[in-house]
Amino acid sequence: MCVTAGKDKESAQPPGCPVSRPVPAKPAQRPEQVSLLSYLLRFRRDILSAQPARLYRAWMAEFRTPFFTSFLCNDPDLVDLVLTERPGDFPKSGRLFEALQPLLGHSIFITNGKEWERQRRITDPAFESGRIREVFPAMWDAAVAAVGRLEPLADGRPIDIEPQTSHVALDVIFRALFSIPVEDRTASAVFDAFRAHQASRPMINTGSLLPLPRWMPRWRARKTKATARIIRGLIRKLVDERQADLDAGRAPDDLATRIMTTADPQDGSTFSPEEMADQMGIFLLAGHETSAAALAWALYLMALFPDWQERVAQEAEAVIDPGKIYFSTASKLKLARAVFRETMRLYPPVPMYLREAARAERFRARDVPRGAQIIVSPWHLHRHERIWRDPDGFDPTRWDTPEGRESSRRAYIPFSAGARVCPGSAFAMTEGQLILAMILRHYRVALAPGHTPVPVAQLTVRGRDGIRLTLTPRKTETP
Numbered sequence: 001m002c003v004t005a006g007k008d009k010e011s012a013q014p015p016g017c018p019v020s021r022p023v024p025a026k027p028a029q030r031p032e033q034v035s036l037l038s039y040l041l042r043f044r045r046d047i048l049s050a051q052p053a054r055l056y057r058a059w060m061a062e063f064r065t066p067f068f069t070s071f072l073c074n075d076p077d078l079v080d081l082v083l084t085e086r087p088g089d090f091p092k093s094g095r096l097f098e099a100l101q102p103l104l105g106h107s108i109f110i111t112n113g114k115e116w117e118r119q120r121r122i123t124d125p126a127f128e129s130g131r132i133r134e135v136f137p138a139m140w141d142a143a144v145a146a147v148g149r150l151e152p153l154a155d156g157r158p159i160d161i162e163p164q165t166s167h168v169a170l171d172v173i174f175r176a177l178f179s180i181p182v183e184d185r186t187a188s189a190v191f192d193a194f195r196a197h198q199a200s201r202p203m204i205n206t207g208s209l210l211p212l213p214r215w216m217p218r219w220r221a222r223k224t225k226a227t228a229r230i231i232r233g234l235i236r237k238l239v240d241e242r243q244a245d246l247d248a249g250r251a252p253d254d255l256a257t258r259i260m261t262t263a264d265p266q267d268g269s270t271f272s273p274e275e276m277a278d279q280m281g282i283f284l285l286a287g288h289e290t291s292a293a294a295l296a297w298a299l300y301l302m303a304l305f306p307d308w309q310e311r312v313a314q315e316a317e318a319v320i321d322p323g324k325i326y327f328s329t330a331s332k333l334k335l336a337r338a339v340f341r342e343t344m345r346l347y348p349p350v351p352m353y354l355r356e357a358a359r360a361e362r363f364r365a366r367d368v369p370r371g372a373q374i375i376v377s378p379w380h381l382h383r384h385e386r387i388w389r390d391p392d393g394f395d396p397t398r399w400d401t402p403e404g405r406e407s408s409r410r411a412y413i414p415f416s417a418g419a420r421v422c423p424g425s426a427f428a429m430t431e432g433q434l435i436l437a438m439i440l441r442h443y444r445v446a447l448a449p450g451h452t453p454v455p456v457a458q459l460t461v462r463g464r465d466g467i468r469l470t471l472t473p474r475k476t477e478t479p
Contacts, residue, residue, distance in 0.1 A: 022304050024346055024394050025453050026383075029053040046464070047457040048351060048379060055380045056391070060364050070373035071363060074384055076410040078363055079376050082355055084418035088113075090355040090374055092420075102228040103197065105278035109286060118264055120423075122271060123279060126258040127423040132430055133327045135255065138175035139431045140325045142168055143438040145181065147322075150443060154473050158448035160466035162296045167191065169292035172431050173284055178238055179252040190234045190284065197227035235284065236277045243273065256280070283424075285459070290349035291428050293460040297347040298340055298436050300453060300467050301394055303445045308396065312336050313474065316441035329434070336433040336440075338396035344414040346394065348378035349460040353416060378413050379461070387411045443471045 027049040055061055059075040073079055082090045091112035100110055108119040146168035153159050170191050171182035180187055242260060245251035259279065263270050271279065302309040312335050319332045353376040361368040368374075383391040388407050389398070398404030415422035422428070439445075448468035456464045 021393065023392055024301060024304060025455060026392060027455050045456075048455060048461075051380070055377070056383055057385050059386075060366070062366060068373055069369060070375055071366075071368055072375040072377055072380070073363065074377070074381055074411075075364065076381075076387070079381065079411075079413070079417070082374055082376055083353070083413070083416060083420070087419045089358050089361075091358060093354040093356040093373055102225055103231060103285070104281045105232070106275070107278040107282040109282040118266075118269075119279065121264050121266065122262050123259055124423055125262055126255050127427065131255075132330075132426055135176040135427070136327045136330065136430065137325050138179075139172050139434055142171040142175055142181070143435045144322055145171060146435060147438055147442050150439065150471060151473075154443050154471035156470050156472050158451065158468045158470055160463075161299050161445075161469045162292070162463060162466050163195070165295040165299070166195065166288065166292040168435055169295065169431075170194070170284070170288040172291070172435075173287040176427075177255045177280065177283060177287075178242065179254045186234055186238060190231060193227050193230045193234065194285070194289070197224065197231060231284075232277060232281065235280045236273065239273050239276045239280060255283075286422070287424055287427075289460050291431055293349045293462055294340065294344050294347065294428075294432055295435055296463070296467050297455075297461070298343040298432065299439065299445050299469060300447075300463075301339070301343055301346070302436075302440060303447045303469050305394055306446075308335075308339060308394075309440060309445065312339055312437060313440040313444075316437035320437060320441055322438070330430050333433045333437050335396070336437040337429065338399055340429065340432045340436060341399055342394060342396040345382045345412060346392075347455060347461050348382055348414045350414075350416075351379035351457045351461050352377045376413070379457075381411045381413065384411060442474055444474060446470045446472075 027046065029052055030050055055072060055074070058072075060078065061072045061074075063070045063072070073082060092110055104110055106115065108116060108123060111119060146164070149167065150164060153164070167182060170187070174180050174182050174184065174187045174190075178187075182188060182191055238256075239260075242251060242256050246257065246260065251257045260271060260276055302312065315333060315335045319329055355374040355376065357368050357370055357372045357374055360370045382388070385391055387410060389403055399408065415425035415428070446469060448470055451465075451468040453463035453467045454465070455461050
């Protein structure tokens with residue numbers, strides 16, 4: 001008899017039996033035919049499980065309701081058209097603005113046109129590739145601090161790893177942006193408020209589902225508005241304090257200082273304090289929430305695939321000296337990088353990008369009316385059955401194969417693509433592989449008995465009831 005799925009070692013297989021590998025967690029899909037009310041209720045609970053299974057095979061899907069028409073595009077040529085070739089004809093959807101405006105104001109993540117172009121001209125220099133070397137010590141110190149925080153939890157009892165990854169990811173961002181650790185009083189308050197904001201499910205509101213006119217008041221949960229107000233107040237306090245430090249000539253040379261002192265090369269303007277609060281909101285949200293989600297799923301996959309966990313841990317042991325910060329370490333963590341890339345294929349932190357057709361179009365012999373919602377879904381694109389070999393399987397070696405590189409070129413967009421590609425993508429990749437390697441160098445992770453995480457789309461792809469793992473120390477010295 002062959003070993004059942006979930007057993008991982010080839011040596012356990014009788015001769016002639018194929019190696020059985022566990023399948024990473026994936027949400028159940030809805031039936032093909034459901035009523036509009038049923039779909040809206042499912043959508044409100046979770047965007048991912050509200051979609052039919054055929055989207056993993058379709059090149060395009062059209063959804064028509066009395067309120068809106070949307071097209072989900074999996075055809076790589078259409079994805080390229082929307083994100084890279086003609087992004088101006090497919091601006092960020094106003095529905096996204098409706099959902100995130102209370103927290104992010106007019107940040108770079110949700111603006112369009114001239115406003116967005118000015119914001120990118122000011123912020124892009126702070127995230128140039130050469131800057132990663134300068135912020136690498138902040139990533140390192142945050143990773144070392146995370147290893148220390150995990151020590152009392154590494155007793156073999158199940159813990160939800162998501163709050164821990166959120167903590168370290170926000171620590172990285174605060175150290176890089178404001179030169180303060182997350183243990184700082186203001187940083188801790190922002191951390192607590194972000195967790196409460198996530199729990200309030202701010203992406204679900206009437207503006208997200210219905211095409212309401214701009215003048216009509218929007219209903220949002222009281223908790224969503226309250227937590228957004230708290231976060232923006234704390235961020236504005238940090239911005240005002242930094243401006244005072246700049247005026248006094250004592251501001252540190254960190255990302256916040258660089259962004260606040262960078263002038264638009266076209267008109268010489270800098271961000272106002274309110275504009276800066278908008279940008280800091282998205283840097284804190286996107287910079288920590290996406291990294292935290294990816295890191296949590298990476299640790300889950302390492303627990304699910306202990307052979308890969310040991311390989312990454314051995315690499316980390318050979319490469320990392322916790323007492324010395326070498327930027328060259330990042331380029332040597334090749335296995336950790338491959339694992340993190342594969343994690344973001346299976347669990348892209350932002351599962352869907354929402355655009356709007358600025359004019360009438362024609363996609364794959366179908367008319368696309370002006371104002372239609374255009375959905376590019378990394379979640380479905382990264383698992384597309386016609387593009388990827390073993391699309392639901394975990395295989396970090398795929399990136400070194402011609403087939404995997406071709407699939408990646410056509411259908412791997414965890415940081416979006418084109419003009420609106422995430423400016424912090426190199427930052428996020430470096431941070432993720434370093435923290436993953438540092439944690440696995442010191443701890444073994446295993447699945448909590450009786451718990452299988454269920455991916456759901458909140459602000460990012462998270463575990464519906466968390467991601468519960470156990471940690472035990474390895475026989476190495478803690479930093």
